[in-house]
Amino acid sequence: MMDSEILEAPLRVAGMIHIPGGTFRMGSDHHYPEEAPSHRVTVDGFWIDSTPVTNAQFRAFVEATGHVTFAEIAPDAKDYPNALPEMLRPGSLMFSPPLRAVDLRDWSQWWTFKFGATWRKPYGAGSSIKGLDDHPVVHVAYRDAQAYADWAGKALPTEAEWEFAAWGGREDAEFAWGDELTPEGRHMANTWQGSFPHENTREDGFARTSPVGAFPANGYGLYDMIGNVWEWTSDFWSTRHPADAPKACCVPLNPRGGPEGDSYDPCQPEVRIPRRVLKGGSHLCAPNYCQRYRPPARHAEPVDTSTSHVGFRCVIRNN
DSSP, X not given: OOHHHHHHSOOOOTTEEEEOOEEEEESOSSSOGGGOSOEEEEEOOEEEESSOOBHHHHHHHHHHHOOOOGGGSOOOTTTOTTSXXXXXXXXXXXXXXXXXXOXXXXXXXXXXXXXXXXXXXXXXXXXXXXXOTTSBOOXXXXXXXXXXXXXXXXXXXXXXXXXXXXXXXXXXXSBTTBSOSSGGXXXXXXXXXXXXTTOOOOTTSOSSOOOTTSSOOOTTSOOSSSSSSEEEEEEEOOSSOOTTSOSOOOOOSOTTOTTTTSOOOTXXXXXXXXXXXXXXXOTTOOTTTOOOOSTTOEEEEETTXXXXXXXXXXXXXXX
């Protein structure tokens, strides 16, 4: 390598992968309506964590800062005026599989608000993360992910950055790794096998989260961009892509405000609790229910919500 090439090469950042800038086709016109329209987007170069933030990494942040997560704080009745008093206790949403097939239009059949469920106790009181240091942290709301990023001197990725990185340098395939979900029978990500939500055959070896890096990296060397846990991005949710529009059309104007999770969406002021975009799918995505184990797939998540299948990773943008 020539000296000039050495000078131009980005410095390595521990635990992160450098993604060169480029233009790609974001979204899809062939799947869920919120992924459309497909359109060309250009992103600048950036660094991104090679894996989702793990329990061990999040523990280091909490020990250094004393951060208390959203799930560990009792909801304020003023913020949720219609809530039953007995529900105003700390907790988080946890996946609880039913015993038999249920109406897939009713998510309350498999999600329950579990009192005492936190990142430290992912299954509620009596559980722990012992032996799960290398699993992605879960039960983190948007403000918790943002607080970690601030502490680490990083940021949460935009939806465009995340999707560009998830493709791993390729484009126009059905999945991040090609056109088959399980090429030659090999599972490429932690997703659901069987009939969701009651039957999980665990053909990939996992019923819940998996250790980061348990499945093959993509073309950029990034692990778990697909499956395992959904990941927060900084973009406010929109029901369709604004084609040929800047991806960050809205900026938070209230950085420390109320139950909205540190910000509100000026593009949708009528939405009391704004939503951010989740990317990547999770171990709960199944062929019969949530085929969102693809880079263009996206999902809305209220910023005051934490669950057992949502985590995050961070970026550092080129100066």
